[in-house]
Amino acid sequence: xxTLIDGKAFAADLRAAVGxxxxxxxxxxxxxxxxxxxxxxxxxxxxxxxxxxxxxxxxAGMNSFEHRLPADSSQQTLLDLVAELNADDxxxxxxxxxxxxxxxxxxxxxxxIDPAKDVDGFHVVNAGxxxxxxxxxxxxxxxxxxxxxxxxxxxxxGLRAVIVGRSNIVxxxxxxxxxxxxxxxxxxxxxxxxxxxxxxxxxxxxxxxxRPEMIRGDWIKPGxxxxxxxxxxxxxxxxxxxxxxxVGDVAFAEAAPIAAAITPVPGGVGPMTxxxxxxxxxxxxxxxxxxxxxxxxx
Ligand code: NDP
Numbered sequence: 001x002x003t004l005i006d007g008k009a010f011a012a013d014l015r016a017a018v019g020x021x022x023x024x025x026x027x028x029x030x031x032x033x034x035x036x037x038x039x040x041x042x043x044x045x046x047x048x049x050x051x052x053x054x055x056x057x058x059x060a061g062m063n064s065f066e067h068r069l070p071a072d073s074s075q076q077t078l079l080d081l082v083a084e085l086n087a088d089d090x091x092x093x094x095x096x097x098x099x100x101x102x103x104x105x106x107x108x109x110x111x112x113i114d115p116a117k118d119v120d121g122f123h124v125v126n127a128g129x130x131x132x133x134x135x136x137x138x139x140x141x142x143x144x145x146x147x148x149x150x151x152x153x154x155x156x157x158g159l160r161a162v163i164v165g166r167s168n169i170v171x172x173x174x175x176x177x178x179x180x181x182x183x184x185x186x187x188x189x190x191x192x193x194x195x196x197x198x199x200x201x202x203x204x205x206x207x208x209x210x211r212p213e214m215i216r217g218d219w220i221k222p223g224x225x226x227x228x229x230x231x232x233x234x235x236x237x238x239x240x241x242x243x244x245x246x247v248g249d250v251a252f253a254e255a256a257p258i259a260a261a262i263t264p265v266p267g268g269v270g271p272m273t274x275x276x277x278x279x280x281x282x283x284x285x286x287x288x289x290x291x292x293x294x295x296x297x298x
Contacts, residue, residue, distance in 0.1 A: 003261035005152050005227075007144070011271035014147070015060055018278045021294040022061040025285065033285035034063035035093040035119065035277070036085045040078060040104065041071035046097045053095070053274055060278050065091060075104045079112050086114040092285035093119030095277065116288050119280040122169060130176045135287070137280050142174035144272025145206060145227045146181070147296075152261050153204070153225050157182035162198055164188045164215065164249070165208030170229055174206055195219075207249035217254025226255055226262040229269050 025031045035057045039050045050066065057064035067081060078096070085094045094117045100106045110118075115125035121139035129136035149156060161183040165171035171187060178185045188198045199205055199219040205226045207215050212232035220226060230249030248265030256262050263269055279296075286293045 002256050002259055003152060004256075005148055005225075005261050005263045005268055007148060007263055007268040008271045010148060010151065011144070011275040014272070014275040015056060015278060018275070018282055019060045021282050024294070025282070025291075026061065029289070029291055031285055031289060031291070032061070032063055033092045033281050034065060034090045035095065035281045036065040036067065036088075036091045038067045038069065038078070038081060038085075038094070038096045040069045040073055040097070041101050043099070046099075050097055053277065056274050056278060057281070062278070062281060063090065071101050073101075073104070075108065078104055078109055082109060082112045086112075086117065091117065092288060093117055093277075093281035095120050117284055119277055119284055120169075121173065121280065127168065127173070130173055133180065137284060138177065138276075139169055139173045140273045140276035140280060141170050141208075141229060141269065142177055143276040143280075144269055145174060145229065146177045147276070148227065148263065148269070148272065149181075149204060149225065156204070158184070159203040160184045160186075160201055161204040161206065162186045162188060162202035163206040163208065164192075164195065164199065165206075165210075165229070167208065170208040171206075174208065178204070178206075205250075209249045211249055212247045213249070213251040215250040215255065217251055217258055220255045220258045222258055223260045224258075226250055226259045227269060228252070228263050228265050231265060231270060 037050050037053050039046055054064045054066055085091045094113050096109055110122045113123055115123045118126050118137050121137040126136045161178040163171050163174050166187050166189045175185050175187050188195055196219045200221050202221055202224055205224050208229040210230055228248035228250040232247050234245050234247055236244045246266050283293050
């Protein structure tokens, strides 16, 4: 019987656990963690993400500071705002919503964020700490995948993990996390020679590609755990049904009967990302004040 990994329910539990940690920080040392989110422009998907982050930050009992800049803002305007937020003691976490408009160099902006407040974990200092086993703030989506794996698989040591995708925000940090769990870890990408054969080796298969249903059922090792990070919108016109829908990078209907456990899209990895952002904000708030970081409840 295949286990459907319910990321939505797991993320709700994680948010509740973070909420309890926030309540303890307020009642104890009198600290209310604060998250600042910066949105440049009016990209509709980014607006939805920012709205959800704002709502869930408040629901967890934290302060949420939203900053909206017009689409034609200069890089210097954004850098000035980041500098202000770096200096603001009420702000523990800074998130600049990506993608940024073309006139702004995203890496320059991400590198301007104080690494101690870099709750997205994209700063080169946090990437370096993750790679070298230090106290990093870990990118939220791979962290969410790891929490799901720890919960639904248990002991990961010695398992063979294959990650398809090598982006800085998902694939590479995911590989670092699984390496730290003592998995034997392979990173595959667009130049991998026989991707299907690589995937068939995987006890844990992570798909982070951005190509709808690219990974087929017969690429899955029987009994594997499949984590599908991909979010791909299939347009109404392509479906011929009048409704668009979201699919992952894995052909779910083919893969689910073969895998031991699999995440659906939507409702798998997606909800974990904001929950981990909240968790990272609590971590940052504690580390900045030399308070003990609450033990992970989940
Ligand atoms: P990127 O486009 O940055 O990276 C995609 C990776 O997939 C690249 O490393 C690329 O290889 C690889 N790739 C592309 N085509 C193939 C192929 N045919 N065979 C093997 N590998 C291939 O994407 P992201 O990492 O940012 O995102 C990946 C997916 O995850 C997207 O669908 C995105 O929407 C989703 N996502 C979901 C999140 C969430 O759940 N909250 C958060 C972030 C992302 P190469 O390097 O060789 O070009």
